[in-house]
Amino acid sequence: MTEASVASQAAAKWRKKRGSLIMALHEIQSVKGYVPWEDAVEIANGMGVPLARIYEVLTFYNFFKLEAPGKAVISVCTGTACYLKGNDKVLEEFKKELGINEGESTEDRMFHLQVVRCVGCCGLAPVCVVNGKTYGRVTPGDVRNILNEWRNKLADDKE
């Protein structure tokens, strides 16, 4: 499937059903991880919905992402246990190392940083999760190692 056809297929599938704009947008995001401008334009043309309305929907629901997320998604838990155990300092360290804020991705699209509330293993607090791999009892000193581990892993995947 080429990139452009995701949107045109979603548009064709949903155009006859009233109020299904959000379903078409969901389909694009589930394939691409976000909704690019070009795809939104394609949906606008294909479904006959003004682009202005599409962006009203896209920016109202914070589920939708307008930019490509990073390849490695770092989730820093700030639930009660992790927060008390000092995960706020870990979060600060990630921000400093990556030069981004929570909810943002690095310019090279390598990392995306997000904050979550409890991942269900408070015994390991403070906890961070990167693409499903859980790190327990994290300290700010571990941050650089975690990032390097994923940089190497993503580089290997490329090769």
Place this chain on the structure above:
Amino acid sequence: MVKLKIDNYDVDVPAGTSILDAARTVQIEIPTLCKHPDVDATAGCGLCICRVNGRIMRSCCTPVSEGMEVITSDPEIVDVRRTVLKLILSNHPNECLTCIRSGHCELQDMANNFGIKNSRLPSLNKKYEIDDSTKAIVLDASKCIVCGRCVEVCQNQQNVWALSYLNRGLATRITAAGGINLADSPCIKCGQCSAHCPTGAIVEYDETQKVWDMLNDKDLYTVVQIAPAVRVAIGEEFGFDFGENLTGKTYAALRRLGFKKVFDTNFGADLTIIEEATEFVERFKMNPGSLPMFTSCCPAWVDLLEKYHHDMIPQFSTCKSPQSMVGAVAKTYFAEKMGLDPAKVRVISVMPCTAKKWEIVRSEDMRSSGFQDVDVSITTRELTRMIKQAGINFRQLKDEDADSPLGEYSGAATIFGTTGGVMTAALRTAYFYITGEELGQLDFKEIDGLEGIKEAEVDIKGTKVRVAVAHGIGNVEKVLDRVREAKANGEETPYHFIEVMACRGGCVAGGGQPRVMMPDQPKPRGITDDIRVKRAKGLFDEDLNAKNRMSHHNESIKALYAEYLGKPNSGKAHELLHTHYVPRGLYNK
């Protein structure tokens, strides 16, 4: 009809009326910053709360019901309203002194009325980058109270869909799709957003300083023209009633500002009619397949056509607008006649319109004199600021006349400023061109008034000419659909000639007109149907009393053709007075 009690007064109103509107029938103006008579209630601001059968409810979106008892004001209601107002103010900059809306701002009025002195709430106001990309309207989202009027107007009334909400909650702001610049969006610069905005969030792109600089440059020869709709609105800023026609005083004020010649866009309107009626008659007689023909004097309509309706481009009259015609003629014919170097001539136009600022730079055709034909286009609001700045006592001015030769005009020209006016003017002259006789009945009641789409059939010596008039640009869609449908079915065109104006009511209600509140005008500042009708009447009355009511009897226009242009639609006329259209995309990103 529904009977209810509002503040113990008996009220009898049609079912479906909102409490807010019902209260007006007993002279009670419930405060609101979002509800405007032109748009549906968005329940955005929360100021219009009332006690309805004991419960606090928003009166803008609550319809009346039989036996209802409404209290519009008591200490608790006032207290809640004051709190709501403080919350709105906590997200609004404290910049009234340097805001272009100061003195004309609904939020400022409201803060004064409620005696808000200092609010203890901390400011949450965020600075956003100001979007002046269109060079016609300016959007400052930090001054926006998210009332939603502009979005309602842009999306539903105008059907343009340039403006939209971005994000949600406190982070909500008004922008073009996804936060891009308005210049890259489908915005047609009609300025109806600014005409309905209660604050300084959407205003005209101010170019008064450019005009001052030209006036102060002794090497330049700066002339001015005023549009028809300006004369019936400008007085509102100086205490005259809505719709009072103040042509003579406006000329006098312009002369005092230092313009070398005071011309009238109405001269250009007569010229437009000569060219456009000739074009229409030619199409009607020689090439009926090229009908309907659309009028082209509204720049916002031109912009919409080029963006949204590419298939209709061949139906468009190639005539430039009166503004552009005056510019082209001033820098050629007039400059030659006066022995002026056209490079030193500056043409300023005063328009009721923000889209006119865009029109003067729309394409290379707008430089037909070899220079930019109109140098600066300012709105009525900008002119009133210049008059006040110069300390001119407008009220006391004696009427003066416009200068020759671009000052003479007919009654047909002055009604260009209202819906139905261009069509009426064109029919008078087209009838004369087709039959060689004058129309007996000069007015067409069917195409007068505020109905969104108006139709008429004119009998031209046995031949029926079907015309339509659309205003409030959202209405044009239905007309276009009818034309397309007939074409697809191989039927005859439903109309031969169609007038379109982007703003409801036409130019009298343009995006650049004053927003004055009169003591007996308790409705929101800015445009309402009441004011539209009054301003239009000011123009129709002038036409009714004019010595000459036909464009083709304008002596200065006859001289212009005899001395310079040759015949209507001649090669020279085409070069200076006509333009062409190109399909353009909705978004440039």
